[in-house]
Amino acid sequence: LQPVPSIDQLNSQHVHWQAGSRIDLESTVAWLLANGFHNTSAVQLPGEFSHRGGILDIYSPEWESPVRIELWDDEIESIRQFDLVSQRSLSNLSEISMSSMRSYRKGDAYLTDYFETDDCTLLVEMGAIDLQGREYLKRSAEFEKCHGLRDVIKRLTEQRCLLLNALGPGDLGRVYRFKTESVDRFHGSMEQVRSEIAALPETHEVAIACTTAAEAERLFEVLREDPIVDRNRLTFVLGYLSSGFHWVDQQSVVLSLGEVFRRSQIRRKKSIKHKGKALDSFTDLSSGDLVVHLAHGIGRYRGLELLDKDGHVEEHLVVEFHGGTKVFVPATRIDLVQKYIGGKKSRPPLARIGGKTWVKHKRAAELAVKDMAAEMLELQAARLARPGISFKRDSHWQMEFDASFPYEETPDQATAIDAIKQDMETSRPMDRLLCGDVGFGKTEVAMRAAFKAIDSGYQVAVMVPTTVLAEQHYISFVQRMAQFPIDVGRLSRFASTAEQKEVLAGLESGGVDIVVGTHRVASKDVKFSNLGLVIIDEEQRFGVEVKERLKSLQSNVELLTLSATPIPRTLHMSLVGVRDISNLETPPEDRLAVETRVVRFQEELIREAIYRELNRGGQIYFIHNRVHDIDQIAAKIQQIAPEARIRIGHGQMHESDLEQVMLDFVQHRCDILVATTIVENGLDIPNANTIFVNEANRYGLADLHQLRGRVGRYKHRAYCYMLIDPNLHVTPDAARRLHAIEEYSQMGAGFAIAMRDLEIRGAGNLLGSQQSGHIAAVGYEFYCHLLENAVRHLKKQPPKLAIDVEIELPGEAFLPDDYIPDIRAKIDCYRRLTRLETFEDIEVMRQELTDRFGKLPMPVLRLLELAALKLEATIWQLSAIQLEGGFLSLKYTNPSRIEQLARQTNGALRIADHESAYVTVEEGMDDPDRVLPWVKSVLQLS
Known part of the structure; x- marks a missing residue:
């Protein structure tokens, strides 16, 4: 009934490219922008594209992976899929097609215009179609121009047409009748389904329709020990079926998952898996942003500047401090500068170079994180000292419950479920935090844990902060557990006094397996028969008294806390080994659209x-x-x-x-x-x-x-x-x-702006409000660095230190603007260059830069060679390499290592004092192309 765009309109919003064909880059970029794609520095999400020289990265929502098109002049040299996280190419493609991101303009064409001559139209229940069509036209008459109902039906029936009617069609040409029966007798428990299948005659075949391959695998896992599978009478087919049927003539029974699991099937189109990008530190510095210099404190970033120091040309970050004082930080030491993130209202003053305020703030934060890390480790040790509950391994019932999930788990969900089940099966008490936005699947993960606890004979308490949320969770748990002998109760204002009395009695006697409620669950009159698992949603939204009561509840139970605030990756990594955290980062389908x-x-x-x-x-x-x-x-x-x-x-x-x-x-x-x-x-x-x-x-x-x-x-x-x-x-x-x-x-480039407050809130939620002041004083990233080193110190592990070797040799070593024009991508590359820890890392970086930005220019090649030289210098425990006057000066930190190097150079390297050594420079070493190979030869490097 609704008019649709014509075929010509549709074609104008669709493109097709082949390797070897020619395209005009400027008009291609214009088409992408006009059709809803967003130009970003690095493609991360569907609907984005990035243009760098002769390389065009595009991520259409229609594709599983983004695509990189490499051009030679205006010819497509290659089309490659690439990985979102590494940004590296994966495989070559010969051609690609994609459509506009924008909604199609209204047209006046008929849907039947798209049908081929030999297409067959299936019309189910003509009477119902006619009635629904009339109702729709009546509702939409005021705001939408529609085609006439008779006109549409005429067009449909003029072509090949098949009408399906339960009560017979009247006088419509050839009529075929199928003898089918309902399969209501299968609609019950899994045991009933098994016995009904077993009771069918040997000649009958049974097929179960599953919407995904993963669903079929899960169901097969549940049924594989059963004789009905051994006799090859049961098959699994992929497809959506609202309800099953018994086709008597063909001796076939087809069942939907609704019959098998006694639930209505949720139809879901096959999703294209779009990987979620982990929340990381913010590296997208813009001029004017506040930054934290690890030595001097809080300053203001003023951009990048090329400086030439005795022939050594390098890019520097310009950081302005109190009074307009500027500090130039080499881009190769970008690890000294972090973006300041301190909360919505934090506007700290710029630090005074040489002042004591920064030292005081840093010291206070160090002491605070040490105390907090010690407290967290003490709590962990106390938790480990008492015996936890060892829940039994997954039973047949658990497998059946898992298989009845109507969707395919996201990779993050699967990982979180496995981690929680492992926690529960060990004697170590579980205290896990599960983070993920609404709709990312936290509730299903929590339900799997709850079912496991009940299956092992324990009760489960689910606490949520508001009455409405409690009601929603209660309904979800009741529906999800419906086919299993599990009693779910609720304690909130929506439950009547009589219902609450019944639930309280059931909890004490063991008759109620799961209770869902607000802080009412933590009241003194709530007594459990055998509590084994407490699930808390948004713990930070409960008051102090409720939390204290929860601690007494938790003394001998497993704890799973849910949070809708994403925990930043930096904080997550700094707490590894202290707090068990699972992050659900894979966005659900169409969340981005x-x-x-x-x-x-x-x-x-x-x-x-x-x-x-x-x-x-x-x-x-x-x-x-x-x-x-x-x-x-x-x-x-x-x-x-x-x-x-x-x-x-x-x-x-x-x-x-x-x-x-x-x-x-x-x-x-x-x-x-x-x-x-x-x-x-x-x-x-x-x-x-x-x-x-x-x-x-x-x-x-x-x-x-x-x-x-x-x-x-x-x-x-x-x-x-x-x-x-x-x-x-x-x-x-x-x-x-x-x-x-x-x-x-x-969740595109603008997502970082919205996430800034969420990251701070996430840190506050996890660490407690008393830490928020320290985060505001020293900045979020530096705080995480202090916390990580405090944890390492308490666990008697060495602190994590950056490789710090100062190298000044003639020649240009930087990332040119015409090679990486986007400032954020450039800063990200500089930051990653400072984190290279092995020669393999350097080679991977070399390949990635070539893949993403094209052939490496000389300044970039030298930058990578200097990174390799820095790694070699750390082997000899050198802190600086400089060419000054007629000498190569080496600063060292380990006398025995420098003596070993001096012996290997046959006396060419001479030790000057307790911290430096030198080598007389050979002739012609002012040539940048010769100096690096010569320095490598001095250090006995290939």
Whole structure:
């Protein structure tokens, strides 16, 4: 019924390239920008592209991996898939095709225009099609031009057509009748399914339809010991089936997973796996950013500058301190400078060179992290000293429960599940933190752990911070556990007094296996028969008293804590061996595809967007962050969409009233929620896929990112409308923010901006608020460095030190602007050059630079050679290599090593004093091309 773009329109938004063909690079880049792709320094996510010289990287959402196109002039020399994390090429392709990222423009063509002559159309239940078509046309008449129903059906039936009707078709030509029966008798427990299959005659075949290969493998694992599989009477087929059937004539039974696992199957198209990029330190320095210099303190980064020191040309970071004092840091020592991240409100003064404030802050932070690391290790030791619960290995029931998960686990989920199960099976008490955004699959991981505990005879307590969230978790647990003999209870304000009494009695007697609730679960009147696992969602949102009560609950139980705040990789790594952390970083399908538009407030546009969402059975957020006129806004929305069920929610409502509004929205008893930003971020509402943010110019970029993140978590295309008052003049700052939110995908380059506050919040959540001041004083990255070394010291491990060898030799050694034009990519490469620890690392870096940016120019080759020389210098324990006057000067830290080197040079190397040695320079060593090989020969290197 809906008009679609014509074939010509579609072709104009589609491209196809082959190796060996010619393309115009400028027009290709223009096409990418016009069709919704974002130009970034390094491709990380679907919808991005990067252009460097003759290399074009593109990541289309249609592909499993991004693609690198290398050009020679205007000819495509090669097309290669490459890895997101390493940015290295993987395999060659002969050709690629891709489509626009933008929604297709409306057209007036018919869907049947795309059908081939010999295509066959399947029409199921013509009566229902006719009825639904009429209803749709009635609903959409006001805002959407549609084709006529009779016209569409005529076009469909003019071609090859097959009509399926349960009650017979009337007089429509040739009629075929299939004798089929329902398979209701299979619909029960797994045991019932087994016995029904076993009772079928020998001649019958049985097929189970699975939506993914992984699902089929899991089911086979559950059934492989069963005789029905041994007799080869059971097969698995890939495909979606809403319900099974018994085809009597063909002696075949086909079952859906709904029959096998007694649940409705969730149809899900095969997802393209887009790897998640781990949250790392922020290296994208921009001029004007605050930085932390490890020796001098907090300064302001002022850009990169080339300096020539006695023929040694190198790039330097310019850092400005108090009073305008500037320090030039060689780019090869970029490890001395870190981006300052200290929280939203942290605006520290610039440090005074030679002042005592920085030393004082650094010392205070060092003492704080030592105390905290010691406390964490003491807690860990105390935990390890007491016996934990050794839960039994996965049983047949556990395998059955795992197999009934309707999706394929993400790699991160699978890793987290394995780690948690291993924790639970050992006698070491589990205390694991599971981090991941809403919709990333934390609840399923927690359910696997809960089932394992119950299967071993223990009870499980699940605590969440709010009543609405408790209700949502309760429903999820009840539905997920429905086919197993597991009793799930709830303790929250939504449970009646009688129900709560029953749950309390069941917990004490052992009749209730899982209790889901708010802080009520930690009340003194809650007594467990055999508690084995406590699952806490967002622990930092509970008060001190509740936490103290939780500690007494946890004395002899396993603990799994869930957090929706991502834990930064730097902090994660610094806590290895102290706190067990699992990160879910793989984004769910279509999470990245929120279509964002910044528009003036127009009733017609809002009406069209609302009805598009309502017509697909969805729900809508309308965010208006002023309480005094929120009722007027809701009334206006009601005028625009009279049929919509609208509720209002804001922070000045009574708590129980707000809870009821949120619950109505969660349970789809209303269509549009007009609310302030009080709307809980933790709620998982797959049906809500359109959000309006009114007066979007009033919000910060991070807030806009978080608001947009509430939609687009599931398979439907999600829409975000940033609305601006039609009569308002938008300030340049607000315009830049709105442009950024529109241009960048949710987890693209703009994601780093929104994540900055989240990273600090993540650190505060994990380490405690008392550490936030120290993070603000010394910066987040340096704090993590101090913490890591404090942990290493307490565990009697050597501190982690950077390779620090100062080398000054004639010649140019830097990354030229025309080789790596993007400043962020360049700084990232410099930072990685300082982290090279082996000669293999250097070779990998050499190959990667060639792969990503093209043939290495001489200054880059020398930079890599100097990196290799630095590694060799560490073998001899040298701290500096300099060419001064007619001598090569070597500073050393180990006398025995320098004596050994002197012997190997047959006296050419002479020891001057307790810290330096020298070699007389051969003639012609002022030539940069000759000096490096000669220095290598002095150090006896090949």
